[in-house]
Amino acid sequence: MTGKSTMITLNNGVQMPAxxxxxxxxxxxxxxxxVTTALQNGYRLIDTAAVYGNEKEVGEGIVASDVGRDEVFVTTKLWLSDFGYDEALRAFDSSLDKLGLDYLDLYLLHFPFPSAFDSTVAAYKAAEKLxxxxxxxxxxxxxFSAEHLNNLIDRTDVVPAVNQVELHPYFVQRRLREAHTGLGVVxxxxxxxxxxxLYWPSAPKAGQSPLEDPPVVEIAARYGKTxxxxxxxxxxxxGLSAIPKSVRAHRIAENIDIFDFQLTADEVAAIDALDTGLRGGPDPDSIKADSFG
Known part of the structure; x- marks a missing residue:
């Protein structure tokens, strides 16, 4: 796969852009x-979800980019309202049709459904069939939390290749990342x-951005980076994968221009030290099927 990003090998040997x-x-x-701008700037991973309401446009952007389908790693996610075995298979077909694709590179269960975990397991078994x-x-x-992951793995056959979670300098998720390493999950x-x-009203550091914290600003000045x-x-x-969002062409180009420098261990530690241990977004256990409807 061409593109600017380094690659991560998933637990089944598939290569995914970082x-x-x-x-x-x-x-x-x-x-x-x-999407077109991103692909033309060297991105090769596009992440969407059924509940985002823009799968069709993601597919259109891929076509307009003139980047070959086999060069693009496409992820979408199954929403809770479609959990269950048959429901998940139908929802997958719908997503694939909207994207205009013949196959997906990565299919994720968008959230756990702790109050209906049997339906979570059934949906994942449908993904195993796919x-x-x-x-x-x-x-x-x-x-998924480590507990959710372990409960799912105990009842299914395929260890998840990826767990996509809130993670940034204010919420570094050390324990969950350690659990992922032990399980072979990216x-x-x-x-x-x-x-x-900046957009979740109940965030503990609402209105604050790690991009404005002195350690980050000082490191950026040192390297001539943002x-x-x-x-x-x-x-x-x-060794993490990251999927920053932007619709601005200059930001999209800027965000992938990170493969020409490296941080020192001390610089990584300085950013780690911004951790609050508190998530900014919603508690996964509080999400309901109509949460973003």
Whole structure:
């Protein structure tokens, strides 16, 4: 796979770009252009979800980019309202149709459903069938705790390749990342720049951004990089995958321009020290099927 990003090998041998474009909260009318811009700037991972309402535009953006399908790693996610075995298979077909694709690279369960965990297991078993049938290259989960992961693994056959979770300098998720390492699960960060603290009203550091914290600003000045580039490099240095969101062409280009420098161990530690131990976004256990409807 061509592109600017380094690659991460998933637990089934599939190669996934470490850095990609996320499209959460990207308006449909802006999404296609953002995806095209990203692919033309060297991105090869695009992350969307059924509940985002922009899968169709993601597919349009891929086509408009003129980058070959086999060069693009596409992820989408199954929403809770479609958990269950048959429901998940139908929802997958719907997502694939909207994307205009013949297969997916990664299919994730968007959240756990603790109050209906049997349906979570059934949905994941449907994903296992899709994997066995070659309709998706890898499967995984999103927003699962270590307990959720272990409960799922105990009742299914395929260890998730990825767990996509909130992770940024204010919430570094050390224990969960250690659990992932033990299980062979790749940690992928949503809101990798900490932007969730700017749009989620109940965030403990609401209105604050790690991009403005002195350690990040000082490191950025040292390398002639932006604070956002430093924080994204902080993810890459630790073997994490990150999917920053933007619809602005200059930000999209800036966010992937992080593979020409490295942080020292002390610099990584200085950013780690910003950790509050508190998530900025919603508690996964509080999410309901109509939470984003």
């Amino acid at each position: 850095l990609g474009l996320g499209v959460f909260q990207s308006a449909p009318e802006e999404t296609a252009t953002a 994997l066995a049938d070659g309709r998706v290259r890898a499967i995984g989960v999103s927003n 940690t992928q960060a949503w809101s990798p720049l900490g932007g969730v603290n 604070p956002a580039q430093v924080v994204l490099r902080w993810h890459i240095e630790q």
